[in-house]
Amino acid sequence: MTYATLKEQREYLLLECISGSRAYNLHVPTSDTDLKGIFILPQAELYGMSFTDQVSNDSNDEVYFEIKRFLELLEKNNPNILELLSTQQENCLFRHPLMDLVKPEDFLSRLCMDTFAGYAQTQIKRARGLNKKINQSFPETRKDILEFCYVVQGSQSLPLKQWLEANQLQQEDCGISRIDHFRDAYALFHRYQFPRPVSLKGLFSGAQANDVQLSAIPKGVEPVAVMHFNKDGYTVYCREFASYWDWVEHRNEARYQHNQQLGADYDSKHMMHTFRLLNMAEEIALYREVRVFREDRDFLLSIRSGEFAYDTLMQMATEKLTRIEELYAKSDLPERPDPALTQQLLIKIREEFYGKKK
Known part of the structure; x- marks a missing residue:
């Protein structure tokens, strides 16, 4: 299976959704349209020597997961996968009836504290490093x-x-x-x-x-x-010099210039998604739901617009993380999803799909 083959043989699609900023209700006029989906391998390939667990286009803004890989990541409470499964109907381009067997509430667990809030913590650390780089200035010639x-x-x-x-x-x-x-x-x-x-x-x-x-x-x-x-x-000094110029070489120049125009000493889009993840982690603990469509659009876009000082955002994030930890400590969410359920679902989906294909 390849991306091109999947696009030609859409009968192997199980789910296809608009993802990213448009699914989050955080798009702006310049936003791209990203797609994510789930497919099932043709039966002959499943029984053969090769196994394709994921395909994507060259720009990686269209990504499709094979059903086994999808369920593996779902069992780990991967944020991208839980978001895909919980995408609102208006952003769902195709949904096979077999996907009704897979319910987000059957997989939500305390792992979301580590995946959603934990990933946000990682992003905050990166933001601190980026803040340092934005405020650093190294000449092109290294000191001797x-x-x-x-x-x-x-x-x-x-x-x-x-x-x-x-x-x-x-x-x-x-x-x-x-x-x-x-x-x-x-x-x-x-x-x-x-x-x-x-x-x-x-x-x-x-x-x-x-x-x-x-x-x-x-x-x-x-x-x-x-x-x-x-x-x-x-x-x-040499390590920081090399790190700085590597960052300059590989940074998203358009986003960097956008942040410079805003006067923001952080990656504003990056920080917007950090707070989105924190808010989603909080909602999972409170409501046992993955709320992909963001009703807090105005707040999140205000971060993207550079309306907050960097230190203010760091303080807000720290306070939010403390609250999330308290919520998960009191939550009745299971420790982790049931692996037996994951296996049963995979077998049932394959049996139903391949049986009907015959």
Whole structure:
């Protein structure tokens, strides 16, 4: 089974729904139309050596799950799957009568605390990281090791670059050796100290170096200075520098520019869906329902429009999570769905479908 084959052989469709922002009632004029659905494999393929559990188009905005994979994810209370099963009738393009056997209320459990609210917590952590990146600014050229080196001067430290400039020295003409029992500290020497030519390598090998480099220093020569390399600080800086520019390269530029225009230091669409998930987790505990169509559209779209400060959203999310935890602690929802029910449903759906196909 492939996406193209499924589109041609629609007799294997069990469910097809409009999904995403349009199903949530959160669409705006520029929103795409996403589709999700369920299919059942042709009987010959089911009995054969291959098994296709999911197909999608190239842009991944149309995704279809084989009935077994769908039920596996449903048993895990996967938010996307519970939403698909609970999509409102007006957004349902096709529904096979066999889908009436699968009822959302038979699968809702305390796992929704981990899947809906837990996923929202993950999104909040990502939002914090994104907030940091939006407010970071790294030049395209990475700082070199010298920016993280200092020399001891009296009872104080002096940036190595400043010390070299003051003494009219070049790092390439210097060499260093380790000082025992003194972490990331080095004895620093210069060529002028040696009457005979010595091979001093300089302090580091180049702009992309990750550590200082040592030179072979003749014995009996006193260093001109003691140098400390803040290696931990340099390592953190390099990691954040690489992470920032990777984010710049792969970010959704249109969404980033949208957030810049709003003056929002967070991904506003991302945060809107975080609160949607939190509200849905709360509703499951209160009403034992998955409410896909959002009556809280105005509130959620106000987040998308950047009307809230980042810190305000973080505080609201923290308070919401506390309330959700309390609701699930008191809820009479089962711990998890019954796996025996999942198996019975899968067998019954396959028997009914393939039996009728004969």
